[in-house]
Amino acid sequence: MNGPTLFGLCAAALVGFGLYGLIVNPQPLRKIIGFNIIGSGVFLLFGAIARRGAAVGMGGDPVPQALLITGIVVAFSATALAVALLLRLFDEGGLVTLASEAPPTKTTADPPDA
Amino acid sequence: MSPSLSAQNLTTLGGLLLVLAILVPFAGMLIGFVFGGGNAQRVALATLAAGLAIAIAIANALAQSGKAVVYILGGWMPPLGVALRADGLSVVMLLTVAVVICGIGVYARADFGTPSGVKEARAPLIFWLLLLAVWGSLNLVFVSGDLFTLYVALELLTFAAVPLVSLDGRTETVRSALRYLLYALLGSVLYLLGAVLLYGAYGTLDIPLLAARVRPEPAAWAALALMIAGLLAKTALFPLHLWLPPAHAGAPAAASAVLSGLVIKGSWFLAMRLWFDVFADVVTLPAAQTLAALGAAAILVGNVVALRQTRLKLLIAYSTVAQIGYLFLMFPLATGLATAGLDSAMAVNGGMLQAISHATAKAAMFMAAGLVYTTLGHDRVADLRGVASALPMTVLAFALAGASLIGLPPSGGFLAKWLLISVAITTAQWWWALVMLVGGLLTSVYVFIVVVRTLAPAHVGWNPKTTVPRYQQAAVLALALCSFLLGAAVLCPVDVTQIGRTVSRNTVLP
Structure with a gap:
């Protein structure tokens, strides 16, 4: 098994773990971490693709590397925004959960003037 | 490279307008941010007028030439460079968004206006800045000719739309905003994974080049499925719609209008673009x-x-x-x-x-x-x-x-x-x-x-x-x-x- 294939398989495993965590965990912070794990998997895959597509005498295809940096910056900002919202939610209610008092499909518990 | 492909890679007359359509809203946002307070509203309204004029000018350029309007950034040809393209679909969406945003801007003057002499508040300032940010990101979604630029545009759209949900800062709206953000992040990371697979298989992310190279095979199927699933989460198609009602209903009226009328159309447009323009030979009934x-x-x-x-x-x-x-x-x-x-x-x-x-x-x-x-x-x-x-x-x-x-x-x-x-x-x-x-x-x-x-x-x-x-x-x-x-x-x-x-x-x- 050569390097890029090994890294590709690792990337697939990371995406799988992250996706599982994002869907199964009810806590928002764990969901954010799950998103980051999927992100790491995607970036690792992109790195492996850059390595595989290397021209003769080059370490890697430079285009994926450039895109990869942008992707990391975007994922970082997304995480920062999510954590900021999470902290705000904690400050407001002292409780961090995504389950609202009134599930979206039922309106009976909605305060009339909210 | 076939002659018709290279014809798509030349900046056409009016191509610069595409750059302006993206640049003007973001420039307006930054200027509004610097001057702050009541000035943000004035800057935003001036930008709305300018943006509407640009959208009309792009439509005119398209109608005059009868061909897609193209701009090659920095003169670098795809696949290395990045192109902006506006065909009929893009131009129609650009015009619609310009008209709706202008209507919302006029409406929001009453709710988010800061009359002179009144102390500036945070919500109006943020509303005007984010309104321009949503507009700029949507324009970028409509004119991008490259799947990675589209990913960045989608993320910008999400980052502009999520704070609009929690503009009034109530706990309930912050929770809806966080739920929306988590759905949107899952959607965008799946989209990015699909784009990465496409690059790995075909070595380009430029839409026309990709459309010419893509073949019905497992890599393309996986990429299409991942990208469409991600976009469905962002568009809130059933059964991924659970985030939408609380988010859209809890926001202030003008923000709800932006979110419900426009923001979801960005990811839908991209799904349509992929389906008909990139994967036309891959999709099955x-x-x-x-x-x-x-x-x-x-x-x-x-x-x-x-x-x-x-x-x-x-x-x-x-x-x-x-x-x-x-x-x-x-x-x-x-x-x-x-x-x-x-x-x-x-x-x-x-x-x-x-x-x-x-x-x-x-x-x-x-x-x-x-x-x-x-x-x-x-x-x-x-x-x-x-x-x-x-x-x-x-x-x-x-x-x-x-x-x-x-x-x-x-x-x-x-x-x-x-x-x-x-x-x-x-x-x-x-x-x-x-x-x-x-x-x-x-x-x-x-x-x-x-x-x-x-x-x-x-x-x-x-x-x-x-x-x-x-x-x-x-x-x-x-x-x-x-x-x-x-x-x-x-x-x-x-x-x-x-x-x-x-x-x-x-x-x-x-």
Whole structure:
């Protein structure tokens, strides 16, 4: 098994773990971490693709590397925004959960003037 | 490189306008941020006027040349460089968004205005900046010619839209914003994974180059499935719609109008772009039928749940869930036409008209609900007496927008459903026509319930809590009229949406 294939398989495993965590965990912070794990998997895959597509005498295809940096910056900002919202939610209610008092499909518990 | 491909890689006359369409809203946002306070509103309104003029100029350039408007950034050709392209579909969406954003801007002057002498508040400043940010990101989604630029544009759109949800800072809205953000992040990371797989398989992310290289094989199927699934989460198609109603109903009226009318169209447009322009040779009829089945479920579930809502804004939000369903019915219809060797333009036009009429109608409806809330101090559907006498123009606007959602002639919704139903009959997919008719019937029930209740006379001695400025009512009515009169698009001599699209069809390599 050569390097890029090994890294590709690792990337697939990371995406799988992250996706599982994002869907199964009810806590928002764990969901954010799950998103980051999927992100790491995607970036690792992109790195492996850059390595595989290397021209003769080059370490890697430079285009994926450039895109990869942008992707990391975007994922970082997304995480920062999510954590900021999470902290705000904690400050407001002292409780961090995504389950609202009134599930979206039922309106009976909605305060009339909210 | 074939001659038709290289012709797409030259900056055309008016190409610079595409750069301006993206740059002007973001520049306006930064200038507004620097000057702050009441100045942000003035900067935003000036930017709105400039942006509308740019959108019209791009439409003019497209109509004059009859070809897609192209700009090559820095003179670097794809696949190494990045191109901006505006074909008929992009230009129609650019114009729609410009018109709707301008309507919302006029409306929001009353809610988010900072008169001179009043201390500046945070919510108005953020609203104006984010309004411009949403606009710039949407324009980038419409004109990007590269799947990675589209990923960045989608993320910008999410980052601009999420804070709009929690503008008033209540715990409930912060929670909806976080839920929305998590759905959107899952969607964008799946989209990025699909884009990475495509780069690994075909070595380019430029749309025309990719369309020429992509073949029906496992890598393309996996990439298509991942990207479409991600975009569905962002568009809130059933069953990934759970984040939408609380997020859209909890935001201030002007922000709800932006989110429900425009933001979801960004990811839908991208799904359509991928389906028809990138993966035209990969998609199959069963895959398209699956998408439309989800759309049909969205229409039925969204409408039925909307009927059960007790609050007007939640009712309108669930109606959005249903209307998103219509946007996905066009996929099997267009694919069915293409499989039969016919031109799929009719189905695509039906879908585009549905998107445009929903953008205008839903923005008008949310803003009308905002005015009802200001007048009554609540938005309980059961207790809307007296609204029609206090806000006659608003109720008329709500009824006209509702007529467009139902699909009554001569509205845009009517023309859209007419086109889609005729294609459904032509391609022997009558079940989609049935879903559309049932959906229209359910929509008419809740629109009529709301309108009839507002027409009831007020209690004796009842007075509106606040008087609504006339221009706000006029802005709502103007958007509703846009949607209601959109059916006149049938008189348009040229098939505007198809300009510049045929080129990519002819470039498929043997």
